[in-house]
Amino acid sequence: MLIIENLQVKLLNKELLRHIDLEIRPGETHILFGPNGSGKTSLLMTIMGYPQYEVTAGKIWFNGEDITHLSIDQRARRGIGMSYQRPPAIRGVKTRQIVEMCAGNPEIVEQLAERLNFSDFLDRDINVGFSGGEIKRSELLQLMAQKPELALFDEPESGVDLENIAIIGNAIDELLERGHLPRYGKSVKEEKESRTRMGLIITHTGFILDYITADQGLVLYDGVLACRTNPMEIFKQIRSVGYEECVRCGCAS
Amino acid sequence: MRMRELDERARAALNKAAALGEDIDLDSFLTDSPRYEKIDDLKRLPEQDRQRMLMAGIDTDGRQRSGSYLQKDGSPVFSAAFQEGLEIVPIKEALERYDWLVDFYWNLIPVDMDKYTARARLNLQNGYLIRALPGARITIPAQACMYIETNGFSQNVHNIVIAEEGSELHMITGCASATHVARGVHVGISEFYVKKNAKLSFTMIHHWAEDVAVRPRSACIVEEGGLFLNNYISMKPVRSLQMAPVTSLVGKGAVARFYSLLAGHPGSELDVGGRVILRAEETRAEIVSRSITNGGTIIARGDLIGEVPGVRGHLECHGLILKGGVIKAVPELTATAEGVEMSHEAAVGKIAQEEIFYLMSRGLTEEESAAMIVRGFLNVEIPGLPRPLQQEIDRAVELSRTEMM
Numbered sequence: 067m068l069i070i071e072n073l074q075v076k077l078l079n080k081e082l083l084r085h086i087d088l089e090i091r092p093g094e095t096h097i098l099f100g101p102n103g104s105g106k107t108s109l110l111m112t113i114m115g116y117p118q119y120e121v122t123a124g125k126i127w128f129n130g131e132d133i134t135h136l137s138i139d140q141r142a143r144r145g146i147g148m149s150y151q152r153p154p155a156i157r158g159v160k161t162r163q164i165v166e167m168c169a170g171n172p173e174i175v176e177q178l179a180e181r182l183n184f185s186d187f188l189d190r191d192i193n194v195g196f197s198g199g200e201i202k203r204s205e206l207l208q209l210m211a212q213k214p215e216l217a218l219f220d221e222p223e224s225g226v227d228l229e230n231i232a233i234i235g236n237a238i239d240e241l242l243e244r245g246h247l248p249r250y251g252k253s254v255k256e257e258k259e260s261r262t263r264m265g266l267i268i269t270h271t272g273f274i275l276d277y278i279t280a281d282q283g284l285v286l287y288d289g290v291l292a293c294r295t296n297p298m299e300i301f302k303q304i305r306s307v308g309y310e311e312c313v314r315c316g317c318a319s
Numbered sequence: 320m321r322m323r324e325l326d327e328r329a330r331a332a333l334n335k336a337a338a339l340g341e342d343i344d345l346d347s348f349l350t351d352s353p354r355y356e357k358i359d360d361l362k363r364l365p366e367q368d369r370q371r372m373l374m375a376g377i378d379t380d381g382r383q384r385s386g387s388y389l390q391k392d393g394s395p396v397f398s399a400a401f402q403e404g405l406e407i408v409p410i411k412e413a414l415e416r417y418d419w420l421v422d423f424y425w426n427l428i429p430v431d432m433d434k435y436t437a438r439a440r441l442n443l444q445n446g447y448l449i450r451a452l453p454g455a456r457i458t459i460p461a462q463a464c465m466y467i468e469t470n471g472f473s474q475n476v477h478n479i480v481i482a483e484e485g486s487e488l489h490m491i492t493g494c495a496s497a498t499h500v501a502r503g504v505h506v507g508i509s510e511f512y513v514k515k516n517a518k519l520s521f522t523m524i525h526h527w528a529e530d531v532a533v534r535p536r537s538a539c540i541v542e543e544g545g546l547f548l549n550n551y552i553s554m555k556p557v558r559s560l561q562m563a564p565v566t567s568l569v570g571k572g573a574v575a576r577f578y579s580l581l582a583g584h585p586g587s588e589l590d591v592g593g594r595v596i597l598r599a600e601e602t603r604a605e606i607v608s609r610s611i612t613n614g615g616t617i618i619a620r621g622d623l624i625g626e627v628p629g630v631r632g633h634l635e636c637h638g639l640i641l642k643g644g645v646i647k648a649v650p651e652l653t654a655t656a657e658g659v660e661m662s663h664e665a666a667v668g669k670i671a672q673e674e675i676f677y678l679m680s681r682g683l684t685e686e687e688s689a690a691m692i693v694r695g696f697l698n699v700e701i702p703g704l705p706r707p708l709q710q711e712i713d714r715a716v717e718l719s720r721t722e723m724m
Contacts, residue, residue: 114680138679139688148680154673158695168681191695208681 073124075112082108083289093261095242097297098268100286101309106268110218114148115141147214149205151221155193162188169211198225219267223274235277272301325430329440332431340561340590343532348473348504352392375493375526376711377464385459391468393444404455413448427510427538435506435534439475446476451486460489467496467503477508482517495526502530511539513547520548522708524715527557535562543570549577554719556584563592568602579608583615592620597630604632612644613723622651625659634663
């Protein structure tokens, strides 16, 4: 379970996030909306532990532990993972190496890559010359190997072509255990109750909502969480009247 | 007659400082050393020597090599070729055996270039002729090792490598010093001839000691359809190294590719260049260097000169400062004809924090992340290089990298 209490964050002396309260319970997936520059990526980077995002007040708890001041790798080892929007390219480091390292088991790498239509990229330098869509598949592949308890997605569908969007959508759906088919002799209800994976997904276009269900939608506006309700409802509202209404409608606390 | 003329020119240059690099006082080194007996099997070498040679890529079991040359100080102690079409002869013997060889001797490099070339002529100890006969495919690498056994020794060698028409030759040379050698100087003259449609790959691994000065002087000429692939790896501490090999692509479609992996250590200075002159149509050149430093100074130069329309060249100098030190990248491009396509890419800096954080978010510690990035940085894939040679390079790099980090 992730609990964020009254979080306040600065980057280069500029306040980016204020009074953030957020709770993601085991099995829950939340969708984070917000206009450009509202602080969505900053919130994900802060949860992941990027030190340039300075926590000036508040706390982040993960599975009962205060992780506010843990390093990135300590958080990764506790089960937090992230799919980046613009990850760095690292020359000479092969995608395969990283995926193997995430999986801790080289044997499953090929199979995972095949599912994402990404086998041809395993022996390429990570993110070097990758298109927007290729980056998203590479990020997702790493997360699928890493299997984090809490997965943070920064615009997982941006730049992905139509051919691959279903692949990505369905893979995220599976990673977050959002499936709605009875499996392994379990009923759908039992399946749902046995979910433990948590997700926090930033989306701009909302396309991802065609593939995954979510429990909660949130709007981040100017560094403040301004609205929480059904994600489809938020998305429809944003699509028709934009973000201003989100604030004006009085959801802002 | 020719030798006399060379001697005269060399004598006139005995005190001529080189254009680049620290001026080494050659008189403060020994020019005499014991004469070492020839051996008939590299396996007979003392274990300690074999270990040092192994670090420089020399396989004293000889199983993966088509031939070997080993010189200890000034004495050639082993020289043999095990594959038909391959010739390995100590240079002094070769100059006596072949009248024609004199035309290849001091042909590409002026004997009076500087005091080091002058020494290598006036106090020539030995060196090798390695030659692939026309059409011979020497795909199993031949190896040569220049070994300094005596502390304070000044080793002067002259090598001539000829890949005759249509041949293919892969070579690895390892230069190393015995564990008890702290100080020394190595002057190595190398003249490479890549004939029509021949392919020569030359991989040199240096494994010297902290107070050794190294002055290689090399040049290469590549004829029509020929390929010269030159790899240089110097990852161990060395006091002063300066070299700037010159390659001329004189025949249509000739190709030269240079790859260097350099590591600087406190107190060391490496000045490694490479010039390729593209003199014929459709010639191509590539110079790639990767430097890391822990406190030493590295100057990575690259120089391409395009003299004919349509030739193509690319330079790439990348440097990473790990813990102090200086890296200077000096890329130079000169075009003297229209339609020359040449480019360069130079980047010097420290490991990008963003890359470290990225790997940390996949579960690696900060140190593990840095190690993975540096390993990647030094992981240059060299197309056309036989696997065993790539493995030797990877091993030399990995050993030193782990020591440095």
